[in-house]
Amino acid sequence: MSSREMLPFNAAAAVPDAANLLTGLSALVQCQNSAELQQKLVGWLAELGNCALVQLYLLDASHSRLPLCCQWLDGQLGGEHGEDGLTAPLLAYSLSQNTPLQLDELDRSLHATPFLPASSAAWRSLLCQPILDRRQQVGGLLVLASRARGLGRALTLPLDMVGNIALAQLHAMQQAELALQAPDLPLPEPATASKLGSFGLIGESPAMQQVYRLISKVLHNPVTVLLGGETGTGKELVARAIHDYGSRRSQPFIAQNCSALPEQLLESELFGYRKGAFTGADQDREGLFDAANGGTLFLDEIGDMPLALQAKLLRVLQEGEVRPLGSNQSHRVDVRIVAATHQDLFSQVEQGGFREDLYYRLSHFPISLPPLRERGSDIRQLALQFTQETCTFLQRSHCRWSDTALAYLATQRFPGNVRELKGLIARALLLCDGNLLLPEHLDLPNTPTQAHRLTLREQLEAVERNLLNEALQQHNGNQTLTARMLGLPRRTLLYRMQRLGIALRSRSQAQCLPK
The missing domain is CATH 3.30.450.40 (GAF domain)
Structure with a gap:
């Protein structure tokens, strides 16, 4: 030049x-x-x-x-x-x-x-x-x-x-x-989850790859997202990832647990209030919708929100307007809502515990997070990451895992999911006097007390169980496609699933995610 x-x-x-x-x-x-x-x-x-x-x-x-x-x-x-x-x-x-x-x-x-x-x-x-x-x-x-x-x-x-x-x-x-490209040229290959990255989340299992793919679809548009899944699956982490990697990354991210406050206090916290609105309101105070203006408001445990507040939330979603307590005027806000719940909101709608119109307004784009027991090899990856983070927090030398302890982790179902695993590792590190984590430090149900090593059969069954779970998740529970991928007769697959304690889910029970 x-x-x-x-x-x-x-x-x-x-x-x-x-x-x-x-x-x-x-x-x-x-x-x-x-x-x-x-x-x-x-x-x-x-x-x-x-x-x-x-x-x-x-x-x-x-x-x-x-x-x-x-x-x-x-x-x-x-x-x-x-x-x-x-x-x-x-x-x-x-x-x-x-x-x-x-x-x-x-x-x-x-x-x-x-x-x-x-x-x-x-x-x-x-x-x-x-x-x-x-x-x-x-x-x-x-x-x-x-x-x-x-x-x-x-x-x-x-x-x-x-x-x-x-x-x-x-x-x-x-x-x-x-x-200007010729019409007969092949179009660029659509981005897959593996190409998109993990958005700062941990896990490479097919179940998490599906989550990454769905996250990539909502990063740069204001659509409301509803996160579902069992407790401890990392719903707030996904909400933060949607915010941090999206177009609103430079604006505020505000989180509020809807079950943590009584109805009156939650209403004033969300919508704010004007001086004199109630006893003790000696000055104007903006609510979380105003604090998150331009950014993202994460409403955790949305299923526990009182019905009266659900009506006010619906107006915010439909009109983009907020009216503080004690005020007769509304003002506009630009807030992206990400809601989360571990409950079945549709069942709550049928029982009258959740507004039907709000349910359909929130569920434009649902993302269901898989439980840890369906994430296969992610358990090992999470365990190693949490161990490193906890050792740094506790200011102690790094600890490594024994093969038997890692294999034993893979056999557990973890009803508390990732949150339970993280707490379990923190406790294990406190119990471990050396730098090698053993099964005895995990204090899990049915942890062997006499022998510290799993038998070869138990280790092989743990590996096989992970492989079958990953294959089933990849094919959305379709047993025929799973058997074909693994090179097994379908009858053999069903036998192995029953022997390993893997639930036989019908097609109607398979979880449907948006394409």
Whole structure:
């Protein structure tokens, strides 16, 4: 890229004049394709900031990955593309908070910077600038790094403006390029759950892959989500993932348990009140709907909400309006509702304990979380993760698991699900005097007291039980398809399921998830 095409900013002043700015923007607009635009952008910004490294990261269609799309390093294009910036805490923070991040003195011992390429001289300063699309939602990051101390703070505003314009132009080019594709070319392969990532959640079982796929469908639209599943399956974690990886990530996330407060207090907590509305209301107070305006309100245990409050919640969902206690005026709020319950709301509707109109308004997009006993190998992965986290919390040396203890965990049903497993591991670590976790530390029902080792048959049955559960979950309980995948006659599959204590579910009992 020649200096005639793009004039650099005045490095001494660190603020561009109008002529230089217009020259650079004009060169971007005249690019013929998206690849050329990306390359000219990073090259120009390297001159703009007088820095050795410029990286352009763009969110993918699901907003679950932040791949490196283009890099300018020491005067030329280079570097590996496709690296996920969300794995770097500094980039993930700047993106999720929608705020520039500037480090004038970069300390590699304090800040993890795996996204910076290897260099003979240390990188000394860093600037991360979120860029917005035409809908004013975060679409990616610009990263500038220098081997000298300090990148001018005056760069933040020009970067913001240039990045936003370039991103809008880039999206327009990409849409035009797709429109010009021949009609007989195959369409891009739809993103699967495995490609979308886990949204910060733990688990790779087919049941969790289905959950990830459903989460990806609701990240960037305001549809109300209803999370179902047994207690302890991680409903609040999923609600946070929907918020943190969605378009409202930079706005508040407010959680409220509907069963934790009596009706009158819950109403004032949600809707707020005006001075004099009741005894003790000596000043105006905004409610959680106002506090979550622009963001997400998570209503846990929605099935325990009193009927009178359900009517007020229905109006918020339908009209987007909130009326505080003691006020005769309503005002509009923009809040995304994510509700959760471990109860069967449809049964409550039939029994008169839950409003039918609210039920259908909440259940536009249900996501059912699988119990831990149906997640197979996830139990091992969760156990290892919780062990590491708990050891850090307890400030003790890391503990490892014995094979027999891990195999024994896989045989348990865990009625309290992930919450029970986490508490169990915390207790086991307190009971463990050494650095090896054994079955005797788990204190589970029927834990062997004489022998600390499972027999070979018990270990093999635990492995087989996990495989069958995963296969059944993958085929939504269809025994014929499961037997075909495992290479077994259907009669043999039924025999093994009965012998291993796996429930024989009919097709009508198989859980239906939205496609």
